[in-house]
Amino acid sequence: MSKYSHSGAFGEVEHFVVNISTLEFNSINRILNAGWHKVNDLYYVNRPDGVDCGLMIFTLSGKGEITVDQKTCIATSGSIAVIPPNCSNSYRCVTDGEWEFYWCHYAGEHAIHCSNDIVKNKIFLFQFDEKMIHRFWGTFIENKAKGVERELEDSAWLERFFQILLKKAVSLSYIGNDSQIVQEMLIFMEQSKDSDFSLDALAKQFHYSKEHLIRVFQKTMGISPYKYWILLRLNRSCYELEKNERSIAEIARLCGYKHVGSYSVEFKKRFHMTPQEYRDVFQFQKK
Numbered sequence: 001m002s003k004y005s006h007s008g009a010f011g012e013v014e015h016f017v018v019n020i021s022t023l024e025f026n027s028i029n030r031i032l033n034a035g036w037h038k039v040n041d042l043y044y045v046n047r048p049d050g051v052d053c054g055l056m057i058f059t060l061s062g063k064g065e066i067t068v069d070q071k072t073c074i075a076t077s078g079s080i081a082v083i084p085p086n087c088s089n090s091y092r093c094v095t096d097g098e099w100e101f102y103w104c105h106y107a108g109e110h111a112i113h114c115s116n117d118i119v120k121n122k123i124f125l126f127q128f129d130e131k132m133i134h135r136f137w138g139t140f141i142e143n144k145a146k147g148v149e150r151e152l153e154d155s156a157w158l159e160r161f162f163q164i165l166l167k168k169a170v171s172l173s174y175i176g177n178d179s180q181i182v183q184e185m186l187i188f189m190e191q192s193k194d195s196d197f198s199l200d201a202l203a204k205q206f207h208y209s210k211e212h213l214i215r216v217f218q219k220t221m222g223i224s225p226y227k228y229w230i231l232l233r234l235n236r237s238c239y240e241l242e243k244n245e246r247s248i249a250e251i252a253r254l255c256g257y258k259h260v261g262s263y264s265v266e267f268k269k270r271f272h273m274t275p276q277e278y279r280d281v282f283q284f285q286k287k
Contacts, residue, residue, distance in 0.1 A: 011039030011098070016141065024148055028155035029111035029162075034104035034140070039093050046090040054106045054115045055083040056161070057091065058133045062099040063190075066091040068124050074186040075101070076221075078130040082165060084115045094190065096239050102137050106158055114162040118169045125183065126168045127220060136161065181206060182220040185213065189229050195256060197229045234270050237263070241279045248275050 007013065015035040032053055037043070057066065057075065064075040067090045068083055074094065075081055083089050093099035106115075118124075136157070145153050188205055199210040202225060206213060217225045233255045240251045252263035252275075267275050 010043040011037065011093075013037050013039075025151065025155075027108075027110065028151060029106060029108040029114075029158040030151065031154045031158060032105040032107055034102070036100075036102050038098065038100040040098055041093045041095050043099070044090070044092040048088050050083075050086040050088055051105070052085050054085055054112060055081075055089070056104055056106070057081040057083070058102040058137065060100040060102065060130055060133060062097050063094040064091055064099040064101065065094055066125065071122065071124075072187060073125040073183040074190060075099075075125060076127070076186075078128045078133065079125055080128060080133070080161075080165065081125045082115050082118050083124060084119060085112060096236060102133065104158075108155070111158060111162070114159075114166065118162070118165045121169065123169065123180070126165055128164075128168075181208070181213070182217055185217060185225065186228075189225070189232060197226055199225070230266060231270070233257070234267055237267065237275065238271075238278065241275055251275070 013035065014037075015033065057064070057080070059075040059077055059079045059081075061077050066073055066075050066081050066083075068081075068087050070088070073081070075091075081091075140154070140157055143150065143153055143157075185202065185206065188202070192201075199213070202213055203210045214224060217228070221228060223231075237251050237255045240246060240254060246254070248264070249260045252260040255263070257263035264274055267273075267278070271278060273281070
């Protein structure tokens with residue numbers, strides 16, 4: 001496998017050029033092409049008619065907005081999106097952010113059946129640990145086999161992912177619409193990150209008790225809705241510290257904080273440095 005890279009205003013892109021399929025085995029999964037992207041909000045892909053192969057997107061860091069058949073979810077670190085063939089889809093980096101991910105197009109009768117089974121409950125985004133994604137993709141990238149041997153190893157590699165995703169899909173089917181609720185909460189909170197956090201507003205928006213929303217969010221995301229909302233605001237402030245010359249107080253207000261002191265305390269608790277120290281480090285790295 002070889003690589004080629006290019007970059008532009010949208011970010012950095014690296015493609016993994018895999019061997020042309022020998023087509024010796026019709027029964028196996030096939031990886032058609034794959035790559036790595038680290039992009040900003042200028043990056044946008046829109047396929048109203050889908051494509052004639054499957055697509056998986058593996059988020060390493062940042063956030064991406066993925067829409068499949070008019071259903072939108074927010075991809076975060078450790079998530080895997082499965083998009084079967086001929087499904088309308090689009091994906092982009094969340095505004096004012098950065099999104100890093102691996103992707104692969106796949107084909108083969110068994111692979112397509114697996115992806116259709118995975119998303120049959122209308123759930124196409126699954127949350128995992130990003131370390132698992134790094135580990136699996138490291139195996140794929142380091143594979144130096146050629147020809148038929150490479151095809152067989154890549155097929156087995158893809159099959160392992162499908163088995164993991166099928167197990168996740170089955171477990172999610174037992175908890176009903178909880179995953180959908182969480183994805184809708186993520187979108188709502190992203191759109192509301194500049195205002196004060198309110199569990200009452202979330203409960204009113206989604207017609208569930210506050211206790212239920214906290215439980216399903218914590219189970220899916222690993223943190224409470226309030227802590228996630230804080231991270232949204234702090235991550236936006238990082239972007240502002242890096243990209244412009246506004247004062248710390250102005251950035252605090254822009255990101256929804258009434259007092260610069262409370263912003264600085266939360267920032268240091270999260271990043272172990274003050275906002276000014278963060279800006280100084282970033283400016284030093286650019287020199």
